[in-house]
Amino acid sequence: MTETGKVHSAGMHVHRGEGCECLAADLARAEAILAELSPVDPGDLIPLLQRLQEAYGYLPKEVLAEVSERTGIPLSRMYGVITFYTQFSTEPRGRHTIRCCTGTACHVRGAKDVAEAILHEIDVEAGGTTSDGRFTFENVACLGTCFLAPVVMVDEEYFGQLTPAKARAIVKNYA
Amino acid sequence: MSESRIANPRELTAFQEKALEEGGRFRAKVLVCSTGCRALGSAAISRAFHEKLTAAGLDREIEVLETGCHGQCSRAPLVLIEPFDYLYGPVRPEDVDEIIQVTLMEGRPVERLCEQRAGRVHATRGEIPFFHGQVREVMKDCGRLDPRRFDQAIALGTYQAAAKALTAMTPEQVIAEVLGAGLKGRGGGGFPAGMKWQFCRNAPGEEKYLICNSDEGDPGAFMDRALLEGVPHQIIEGMIIAAYAIGATKGFVYVRAECPIAVEHLDIALRAARAHGLLGKDILGSGFDFDIEARMGAGAFVCGEETALIASLEGQRGTPRPRPPFPAQSGYRQKPTIINNVETLGNVPRIIAQGKERFADLGTEGAKGTKIFALAGKVRNTGLVEVPMGMTLREIVYEVGGGVLDDRPFKAAQMGGPSGGCVPAEYLDLAIDYDSVKSVGAIVGSGGLIVMDDTTCMVDMARFFMGFVQEESCGKCPPCRVGTRHLKDILERICAGHGRESDLDELERLGREVIAGSQCGLGQTAPNPVLSTIRHFRAEFEAHIRDRRCPAKVCQGLYQLVIDAEKCIGCGICAKNCPTAAISGEKRKPHVIDQAACIKCGVCNEKCPYAAISKV
Numbered sequence: 102m103t104e105t106g107k108v109h110s111a112g113m114h115v116h117r118g119e120g121c122e123c124l125a126a127d128l129a130r131a132e133a134i135l136a137e138l139s140p141v142d143p144g145d146l147i148p149l150l151q152r153l154q155e156a157y158g159y160l161p162k163e164v165l166a167e168v169s170e171r172t173g174i175p176l177s178r179m180y181g182v183i184t185f186y187t188q189f190s191t192e193p194r195g196r197h198t199i200r201c202c203t204g205t206a207c208h209v210r211g212a213k214d215v216a217e218a219i220l221h222e223i224d225v226e227a228g229g230t231t232s233d234g235r236f237t238f239e240n241v242a243c244l245g246t247c248f249l250a251p252v253v254m255v256d257e258e259y260f261g262q263l264t265p266a267k268a269r270a271i272v273k274n275y276a
Numbered sequence: 277m278s279e280s281r282i283a284n285p286r287e288l289t290a291f292q293e294k295a296l297e298e299g300g301r302f303r304a305k306v307l308v309c310s311t312g313c314r315a316l317g318s319a320a321i322s323r324a325f326h327e328k329l330t331a332a333g334l335d336r337e338i339e340v341l342e343t344g345c346h347g348q349c350s351r352a353p354l355v356l357i358e359p360f361d362y363l364y365g366p367v368r369p370e371d372v373d374e375i376i377q378v379t380l381m382e383g384r385p386v387e388r389l390c391e392q393r394a395g396r397v398h399a400t401r402g403e404i405p406f407f408h409g410q411v412r413e414v415m416k417d418c419g420r421l422d423p424r425r426f427d428q429a430i431a432l433g434t435y436q437a438a439a440k441a442l443t444a445m446t447p448e449q450v451i452a453e454v455l456g457a458g459l460k461g462r463g464g465g466g467f468p469a470g471m472k473w474q475f476c477r478n479a480p481g482e483e484k485y486l487i488c489n490s491d492e493g494d495p496g497a498f499m500d501r502a503l504l505e506g507v508p509h510q511i512i513e514g515m516i517i518a519a520y521a522i523g524a525t526k527g528f529v530y531v532r533a534e535c536p537i538a539v540e541h542l543d544i545a546l547r548a549a550r551a552h553g554l555l556g557k558d559i560l561g562s563g564f565d566f567d568i569e570a571r572m573g574a575g576a577f578v579c580g581e582e583t584a585l586i587a588s589l590e591g592q593r594g595t596p597r598p599r600p601p602f603p604a605q606s607g608y609r610q611k612p613t614i615i616n617n618v619e620t621l622g623n624v625p626r627i628i629a630q631g632k633e634r635f636a637d638l639g640t641e642g643a644k645g646t647k648i649f650a651l652a653g654k655v656r657n658t659g660l661v662e663v664p665m666g667m668t669l670r671e672i673v674y675e676v677g678g679g680v681l682d683d684r685p686f687k688a689a690q691m692g693g694p695s696g697g698c699v700p701a702e703y704l705d706l707a708i709d710y711d712s713v714k715s716v717g718a719i720v721g722s723g724g725l726i727v728m729d730d731t732t733c734m735v736d737m738a739r740f741f742m743g744f745v746q747e748e749s750c751g752k753c754p755p756c757r758v759g760t761r762h763l764k765d766i767l768e769r770i771c772a773g774h775g776r777e778s779d780l781d782e783l784e785r786l787g788r789e790v791i792a793g794s795q796c797g798l799g800q801t802a803p804n805p806v807l808s809t810i811r812h813f814r815a816e817f818e819a820h821i822r823d824r825r826c827p828a829k830v831c832q833g834l835y836q837l838v839i840d841a842e843k844c845i846g847c848g849i850c851a852k853n854c855p856t857a858a859i860s861g862e863k864r865k866p867h868v869i870d871q872a873a874c875i876k877c878g879v880c881n882e883k884c885p886y887a888a889i890s891k892v
Contacts, residue, residue, distance in 0.1 A: 144609075146591035147574055151533070185593040185750075186574035188533055204495030205690060205726045206652035208740050214878050221855050221877070242577060242744065243495035245535055246315050247652035247726075248349030248659055257536075259315035265879045266853065 130156040131164050141172045146182055150189060159190045195230045195237040197275050199223075200254040204243030211264070212251040216240060218265035219253070222272055235275065281553035284561035285439040288430070295431035302339040304380055305358040307419060310342035311505040311537050312498075313353035316366070318342075321353055324372040329380075338380055341428075344506015346419040348406050349659035351391065356419060361400040364389035393678070406657045409675055411638060413646050414622045415662050418506035423541045426548035429509035435554055437625035438516045442562035445628075447477060450521040454624065457632035458644035463489055463580070463617030464695065464721040464797075466643075466710040469624075472614060475604035476522040479612035486519045486527040487608065487615045488568075490538070491585060493577035494693030495744065497724035499648040500618035502660055504531060504538035507622070508545035512568065514621030516559065517628055519566045522614050526567060530585055533572040542570050577694075577748035581796045582607075582615040584750065595750045596796035617722070619648055639665035643709035653690070653726035654681045670704040673727055684729040688812065692721030694741045694748075695801035697808025698734065717808040719801075733830035734813040735820050739767035741805035745798065755793030759786055760802050767806070772833040775821035780810060829891040832876045836892055841866035843888035850880035850889065 134152045135141065141149060153168065154160055160183060169176040183189040201216045220227060223236050230237045246252050249261025253268060260271050282288050306329075308322040325340045346354045351365030357375070362385045364375065371389060378386050385399035391406070398404045412418075421428035429435075441450050455470025476484060488511065492500040504511060515527050531538055546568055549555045557565045571589060578584045579594040586608050588594040607613025623645060627635045636644045643665035649672065652658045656678035663672060669689060673679070680686050688698040697718035699706065706712050713720050728737070746760040763786055766779050787803030794800050810817060819825045826834035839850070839859075844866040851859040851867060858874040861867030869880070869889075881889040 142591075144589070144591040147588065148571065151572060151574065181593055182591070185595075186576050188573075188575035203744075205693065205724065205740070206496045206658075208495075209653045209726060209728055209732050209737075211878075217875070218855070218877050218879065221875070241534065242493060242748075243498075243534075245492070245498035245501045245532075246312065247496055247498060247650060248312065248352060249315055250652065250658075252315075261315060264882050265877050266882050269855075269879075 128164065128167055131168055135168065135171055141174070143172075143174050143178070146174060146179065147186070150179070150183065154189060159192060159194050162191065192230065193234075195234050197236050197256055198254075199236055199238045199272065200241045200244065201238070202242075202244045202246070202250070202252040202254075203240045204247060204250075206247035207243075207251040210250040214265050215251050215253065215263045215268045218268050219272055222269045236272070281551075282560065283553065285436075285443055288435060288439050288560065291427075292430050292433065292436070295427040299339070299428070299431050302337060304338045304360075306338060306340045306375075306380075307343045307346075307356040307358065308340065309344065309346050309352070309354045309356075309419065311423075311541075312345050312349055312502065314537065316353045317369075318353040320369045321355065321367055321372065324369040325376075328372055328376060332376065334376070334380070341422045342424075343421060344418040344423050345415075345502040345660055347410075347412075347415065347660045347662075348391075348404070348657055350657050356401075358420075360385070361402060362386075362390065363399075363401050363404060365391075406659075406661075406676055406678060409663060409667065409671055410661055411646050411664050412662050413626060413638070414503070414619060414648060415506075415660065417510060418502065421507075423506055423508050424544045426509070426545070426552065429507070429545075433629075434507075434509045434625070435513050435516075437629040438513045438520075438554070439560050441517045441628050442520055442560055442564050447521045447523065450517060450628065451477060453632050454521070454627055457627045457635040458639075459620065459623055459627060459635070460643065460710065461617055462619035462623070462647065462722065464494075464692065464719065466720065469616060469620055472604055472616075473518065473521050475602070476524075476612045476614045479605050481612055482523075483609075483611045484522055484524040485608045485611055485613040486515060486522060486524040487582075487585065487589070487613060488515055488527065488529040488618060488621055489580065489582070489585060489615050490529060490531040490535075490618045491573045491580045492532060492535075492618075492722065493580045493748075494695075494722050494724050496652055496690070496693055496726045497650045497722045499650055499660055499723055501532070501535045501538050503618050503622050503648075504529075504535070505541050508541045509549065510625060511542075511618055511621055512545055512549050512555070514616075514624035515568060516554070516566055517624050518614065518616060518621060520562075520564055522612070524614070525565050527569070528589060528608075529568060529570045530573055530579070530589065531570060533574065539570065539572060546570060576750070577744075578750045578796070578798050581798055584796065585615060586613065593750070595752045596798075598795060619723075640707065640709045642711050647708075647720065647723055649723045649725045651677050651725050651727070654684065654729040654732065655679070655727035656681055665709045666707045668705050668707050669699060672708070672725065673704070677727065680727060680729050682729075684731065687728045687730050687732055688734070690718075690726040690728060690737065690805070691724065692719035692804075693724045694745050695719060695797065695804055696721045696724075697804045698728070698737070698812060700812040717804070717811055719804075731828050731830070733771075733826055733828035734809045734816050735767065735770055735826070736828075736830045738806045738809045739764065739771050742767055742802075745802040749798065749802070753794045753796075753799055755790050756795075756799030756802060759790035759793070760799075762786060763790070763803060763806060770817065770820050771826075771831040773820070773824045773831070775817075777821065779821060780814070780817055783807075784810060835876075836871055837869055837874060837876060837878070837881060837889055838892050839867050839869055840888045840890065843886050845886060845888075847885070849883050849885065853879050853883045855879065 354365040391398040401407045583597040584594040603613040648662045688700045742764040751757045829835045846864040858870045
């Protein structure tokens with residue numbers, strides 16, 4: 102974490118917590134994961150990337166380059182996989198992740214209006230991160246909680262049976 | 277319970293007896309759904325029960341269990357009290373004292389927490405109409421045990437069927453039993469499971485694999501997630517039996533990362549099964565070796581397709597491969613591989629335990645057993661329902677489901693998700709099985725069943741599904757990649773009020789071409805929701821195209837929000853809440869909405885205390 106400290110002491114940096122870009126310089130996390138999974142088979146690429154993303158909040162290019170070097174898995178192959186699956190992100194993320202369910206059950210109960218209300222409230226495009234680093238907003242296919250439709254998840258917490266007004270009120274509670 | 281190895285079927289039975297004895301010490305059980313209901317705060321409820329029962333010195337006679345899904349999710353959070361069979365919901369932590377006093381001490385139901393319909397109180401599951409007509413076979417133990425506890429699964433007889441298969445049956449006998457039962461794949465394919473196993477068994481080679489497909493991507497289906505969350509050992513047992521039948525020594529469970537509780541419970545169950553020797557070398561002294569690894573999907577709907585799923589397990593982009601060769605001949609690492617859905621595997625133990633005849637007693641000629649449906653959308657009782665194949669849609673929606681929300685008219689049910697289609701009201705008396713649903717242009721699929729009423733726009737539904745498959749198309753086959761995009765563009769144009777007379781023909785022609793030109797199940801079924809809505813709701817498309825009108829008032833370009841000057845008293849609440857400041861007016865005078873500034877978010881409509889705002 103000393104590397105993180107350095108970036109911060111240089112000033113100009115607003116730390117976003119887990120998922121902040123300043124963590125990219127901290128290779129110790131990646132090393133620990135590689136040591137644990139060693140020897141890394143190319144077939145284990147997806148679990149490896151999942152572990153890295155869990156550790157860094159996103160997949161920093163510095164970390165990927167290092168991991169490619171150590172494992173012999175070409176960087177091109179890594180990016181091929183990363184860009185295919187929606188779970189992976191190569192951009193730093195906001196402090197909070199809003200996942201708006203766009204599944205069928207939520208759709209018929211007005212998920213689109215809920216999503217639009219939130220996007221308007223926090224002023225961001227779907228898939229993007231707010232300029233203040235507060236939120237990353239994602240539309241997701243189905244959270245499997247159709248009985249709560251329409252549903253939004255903020256970090257690990259579920260909010261169900263939403264209306265546009267309720268949704269606006271909820272996001273206001275996050276700093 | 278000790279973590280000792282269970283070496284043979286005799287020790288399994290001894291373990292079961294001991295577990296039953298320990299469970300039998302309690303005179304009552306409080307079963308708090310802690311999976312689906314967790315989203316509505318069930319953790320606080322079970323905590324309150326634990327604390328209050330301990331404080332009252334009742335914790336040695338009443339057991340509190342954090343269980344899987346009870347099914348009737350619309351009443352979440354749910355608490356089931358045994359032996360009374362009272363199902364309470366929605367329960368709040370404040371209700372716990374009364375439940376302890378009235379039910380656990382005096383044995384009476386707390387009426388205000390029971391289901392009430394037409395002035396009648398339905399306390400037990402036997403009385404609740406939602407459970408009439410349901411036959412919980414696969415979900416029998418779901419909600420009756422703590423899925424994190426190995427001893428409880430054993431107490432209810434889990435792994436006894438595996439013991440029977442591994443020590444008293446040959447793999448060929450297991451296959452014959454499953455084939456004879458007529459079990460078909462529950463993930464959507466509907467292919468006979470026993471036949472698939474036979475192919476794999478007969479395929480040359482020593483190294484074979486079994487994959488449990490829980491990449492439940494169909495938006496609106498959540499039965500696989502509920503089974504893994506609620507009865508993980510039952511699924512592991514089904515996998516052990518399947519692996520024995522096909523000759524696999526290694527298995528995977530491919531589960532969606534979006535279902536963290538399923539991942540957690542599966543992981544706990546795998547570790548317990550391994551610690552007790554039910555996975556690993558020489559399972560139950562049979563000489564059969566098998567182990568399972570859990571893998572999390574990384575978010576790609578196409579990975580529900582079996583060859584794409586295999587590519588994903590191999591660390592590649594999840595793009596499908598041509599079939600043949602089928603995975604049963606050449607799958608994971610080019611070795612014979614069987615991919616079965618969670619619910620399919622969940623059926624296997626009881627076929628082995630009770631015999632094929634008993635399984636085939638339920639269902640229709642062409643579809644045996646039960647099917648779990650995820651009932652959602654505009655229906656009163658949302659949740660998971662398990663019914664015999666062959667039940668009518670009317671029975672499912674009106675009896676089990678309790679009818680359409682707010683008693684609005686039933687318009688259609690969307691079945692089979694993005695690969696399926698809609699079943700309109702005229703087919704309410706259709707007996708549901710694979711063939712009958714297909715004949716009206718939808719599919720049973722994995723069992724998603726979304727009810728739609730007159731406020732659902734069918735053109736918008738078609739646009740919604742096309743947007744989904746377009747986004748999820750892996751891009752390998754141009755007819756799917758480009759075709760779904762083009763279909764989506766046309767539908768968006770129609771929804772925005774710019775439809776053309778030729779659009780319907782174009783949608784149908786293009787839809788047929790995408791089906792014919794795509795390699796995998798995603799592309800081959802992607803146009804189904806569009807073709808099926810055109811088939812059953814052509815007039816609604818025509819209203820959008822010719823009259824620039826959305827009869828259900830869903831498509832934003834085709835309606836306006838207006839304030840009724842008669843009803844508006846000028847309180848200003850709408851204006852205060854409008855995010856675009858589109859509403860103006862003097863205090864205590866009727867307000868007006870500036871249509872140019874209105875984004876149709878509907879907040880004004882929601883906030884108006886006088887119901888003065890409507891869509892026209």
